[in-house]
Amino acid sequence: MELTRCDWVNTDPVYIAYHDEEWGKPLTDDLKLFELLMLEGMQAGLSWYTVLKKREGFREAFDGFDPEKIVLYGEDKVEELMQNVGIVRNRLKIKGVITNAQVYQQICREEEGGFAGYLWSFVGGTPVVNHWKNRAEVPATTPQSDQMSKALKRKGMKFIGSTICYAFMQASGMVDDHALDCFCRSTPAVIES
Numbered sequence: 001m002e003l004t005r006c007d008w009v010n011t012d013p014v015y016i017a018y019h020d021e022e023w024g025k026p027l028t029d030d031l032k033l034f035e036l037l038m039l040e041g042m043q044a045g046l047s048w049y050t051v052l053k054k055r056e057g058f059r060e061a062f063d064g065f066d067p068e069k070i071v072l073y074g075e076d077k078v079e080e081l082m083q084n085v086g087i088v089r090n091r092l093k094i095k096g097v098i099t100n101a102q103v104y105q106q107i108c109r110e111e112e113g114g115f116a117g118y119l120w121s122f123v124g125g126t127p128v129v130n131h132w133k134n135r136a137e138v139p140a141t142t143p144q145s146d147q148m149s150k151a152l153k154r155k156g157m158k159f160i161g162s163t164i165c166y167a168f169m170q171a172s173g174m175v176d177d178h179a180l181d182c183f184c185r186s187t188p189a190v191i192e193s
Contacts, residue, residue, distance in 0.1 A: 006179045007135055010049065018052055024184060026127055026173035030115040033172060034104050035065035037119075038097050040168045041159030042088045048167070050088075057086025062097060070101035096158030103157045120174060122148045128169075129176045129186060138177055141166050 009019045027033055039058060043051045051058075061084050063069040081087065081094045104115055111118040117125075122144045132138050145166035152160045169175040178185040 003183045004179075004181045005184070006182045012049075014052065015049060020184060023171050024173050024176050024178050024186070028116045028120065030104075030108065031065065031067075033116055033119060034067060034101075035059070036172055037160075037168050038062070038065060038100060040164045040171065041096060041100070042090075042093055043167070044093070044159050044161075044164060046088065054087055057084070061087050067101035067104045070098055071105065073098050093159055100157050100160075103152070103155050106155065119148065119172075122151075123169065123174045127173055127176050127186065131180065132177060133180060135179070139166070142169075142175075144175075145169055 003020075005016070005019055009015055027036065039051050039055065040048075042058065059065065061081055078091065078094055078098075082089050082091060107118050108114045113121070128144070130138075141162040145162045148165040148169070149160055149162040152165070166175070170177045176186045
């Protein structure tokens with residue numbers, strides 16, 4: 001029997017595995033959330049599929065997205081990254097990751113609950129479960145993603161617009177936007193006639 005998935009999933013086994021095993025599953029690890037948020041920022045103007053296919057290249061290039069290492073990157077490292085065909089070679093995005101690693105450290109020092117606690121506070125610490133009937137109903141932004149974006153921008157983060165924040169919230173399980181008939185949905189579908 002064929003499993004029913006969200007209609008944005010293509011036939012690539014990597015994409016199917018990402019949907020089935022990661023997307024929408026609540027993620028509370030500081031470092032994994034940092035990586036995901038940085039990858040979402042790299043997606044700006046591109047498709048998530050493009051970034052997902054390069055994820056291992058990003059991990060290798062950015063030292064496993066270890067903020068302690070990234071904050072030490074200088075111009076030589078930026079130039080090295082600009083030559084790396086395994087990642088998205090955009091100077092502003094690369095420099096944004098370095099800046100964002102500094103902000104990550106600040107948030108971990110200053111916010112109760114660390115990075116995860118801070119980000120999850122925008123949804124009250126519990127996943128928001130939506131009931132969209134089809135992909136056309138899913139918004140690009142929400143009041144919560146607007147608030148997250150504004151707060152992170154005030155702290156100095158880059159490539160963190162509301163659309164990026166909402167995609168991040170969906171991917172990290174802060175929001176469950178799996179289709180009503182998707183087998184990954186966290187609650188049983190309630191389909192109104």
